[in-house]
Amino acid sequence: MRSNGTEGGRKNPASFLKDREIRSLKGIPTVLSRMQPRDLSSHQEYVPGRGVEEVAAAHGMDPADLVTLSSNENPLGPSDAAIDAIASHVDSVHRYPKASHLELTDALADHWNLDRSQVWVASGGDGALDYLSRAVLEPGDRVLVPRPGFAYYGMSARFHHGDVDTYELSQSTGFEMTAPGVLGDYDGHRIVYVTSPHNPTGRTMALDELEMLAEQTDEETLVVVDEAYGEFADTGGARELLDGRDDIAVLRSFSKAYGLAGLRLGYALVPEAWGDAYIRVNTPFAVNELACRAGVAALGASEHLERGIDLARWGRTYLGEELSVHTWPSEGNFVLVDVGDASRVAAQLIPRGYIVRDCTSFGLPSCIRITIGRQEATRGVATALDEVAAEVANR
Numbered sequence: 568m569r570s571n572g573t574e575g576g577r578k579n580p581a582s583f584l585k586d587r588e589i590r591s592l593k594g595i596p597t598v599l600s601r602m603q604p605r606d607l608s609s610h611q612e613y614v615p616g617r618g619v620e621e622v623a624a625a626h627g628m629d630p631a632d633l634v635t636l637s638s639n640e641n642p643l644g645p646s647d648a649a650i651d652a653i654a655s656h657v658d659s660v661h662r663y664p665k666a667s668h669l670e671l672t673d674a675l676a677d678h679w680n681l682d683r684s685q686v687w688v689a690s691g692g693d694g695a696l697d698y699l700s701r702a703v704l705e706p707g708d709r710v711l712v713p714r715p716g717f718a719y720y721g722m723s724a725r726f727h728h729g730d731v732d733t734y735e736l737s738q739s740t741g742f743e744m745t746a747p748g749v750l751g752d753y754d755g756h757r758i759v760y761v762t763s764p765h766n767p768t769g770r771t772m773a774l775d776e777l778e779m780l781a782e783q784t785d786e787e788t789l790v791v792v793d794e795a796y797g798e799f800a801d802t803g804g805a806r807e808l809l810d811g812r813d814d815i816a817v818l819r820s821f822s823k824a825y826g827l828a829g830l831r832l833g834y835a836l837v838p839e840a841w842g843d844a845y846i847r848v849n850t851p852f853a854v855n856e857l858a859c860r861a862g863v864a865a866l867g868a869s870e871h872l873e874r875g876i877d878l879a880r881w882g883r884t885y886l887g888e889e890l891s892v893h894t895w896p897s898e899g900n901f902v903l904v905d906v907g908d909a910s911r912v913a914a915q916l917i918p919r920g921y922i923v924r925d926c927t928s929f930g931l932p933s934c935i936r937i938t939i940g941r942q943e944a945t946r947g948v949a950t951a952l953d954e955v956a957a958e959v960a961n962r
């Protein structure tokens with residue numbers, strides 16, 4: 568069979584090169600392939616908080632002189648129970664995580680008093696967002712996401728050929744989240760995302776507002792309530808809404824309160840009516856053996872969990888009271904702070920030993936987000952921030 572540019576199945580070099588761009592890289596001719604990814608121009612790169620090694624290297628500092636308060640990680644680390652579970656299963660990683668996956672799913676189903684099919688475990692909360700996108704979105708479907716807000720909602724929707732619209736959380740109302748505030752921008756979207764407690768503002772949406780939102784959106788609209796910080800909240804989560812509704816899913820993560828960010832473990836809780844979709848959309852064995860084992864252990868380590876929650880509650884109150892600059896009340900393990908010029912203040916905190924999150928990428932160029940660290944770090948960053956603020960003001 569002959570086709571253009573091939574002869575006997577072999578490429579004809581001359582026609583292969585025809586109208587392809589030829590570039591010279593260090594004198595070696597390189598043929599640029601016509602093969603390209605699909606149009607990714609509307610896709611954006613996720614900008615993570617910066618870690619100690621990265622910042623230390625960039626500033627010629629000793630990593631030991633830096634504390635990272637930029638990614639909402641647990642400053643107490645993982646629980647001993649989780650560490651033991653990881654250590655004692657290291658020698659079985661040649662096996663697929665079949666039994667452990669089931670064990671984790673069952674432990675979570677038990678924890679939340681739901682059917683096993685309603686617990687969709689995934690590689691991080693982000694992975695669970697992907698499963699929801701896969702299960703729900705048809706090409707061209709629209710999703711509605713908060714601004715400022717978590718970048719991955721829009722990313723996941725675009726990966727799954729969806730389009731993204733936003734609703735505003737306004738600084739003038741203290742980033743309040745209400746059903747009418749979302750519904751004002753709602754237009755039959757397939758998924759509406761609510762983050763509660765919200766990242767980066769720390770606000771929650773009341774359960775009756777969530778219920779109203781689900782009620783007043785179309786029957787085919789799924790309201791995803793992202794509770795990655797749910798353990799730190801003063802108010803109860805949206806799990807109870809799953810009992811009476813088929814249009815709400817709840818997202819949870821082991822990355823924050825459970826201190827397992829590096830293992831990538833999260834899950835969605837979904838309504839019974841379509842729980843069985845999981846087996847059609849999940850990536851086989853997406854949660855690894857060690858993550859499954861650590862997750863089960865972490866669920867049982869309630870003392871460690873409580874210690875982290877207490878620390879976060881103490882720290883967010885402390886920063887709210889001690890800082891001379893404006894802060895917003897938070898129900899998460901972080902506090903949003905208005906510093907005027909976020910990138911400058913974040914940069915000036917680095918030589919003082921603190922890495923915080925510049926919220927410019929969230930669309931809040933005057934704000935930084937400070938993760939609650941250990942007590943010493945929380946006190947230290949408060950002092951450092953007041954020094955920096957005074958310096959900026961005295962210029």
Ligand SMILES: *Cc1c(COP(=O)(O)O)cnc(C)c1O
Pocket residue numbers: 690691692693694717762765766793795819820821822823828831832833
């Ligand atoms: C951290 C976070 C997640 C999930 O993170 P994973 O590490 O993927 O579990 C989800 N939503 C928000 C708002 C977050 O801040």
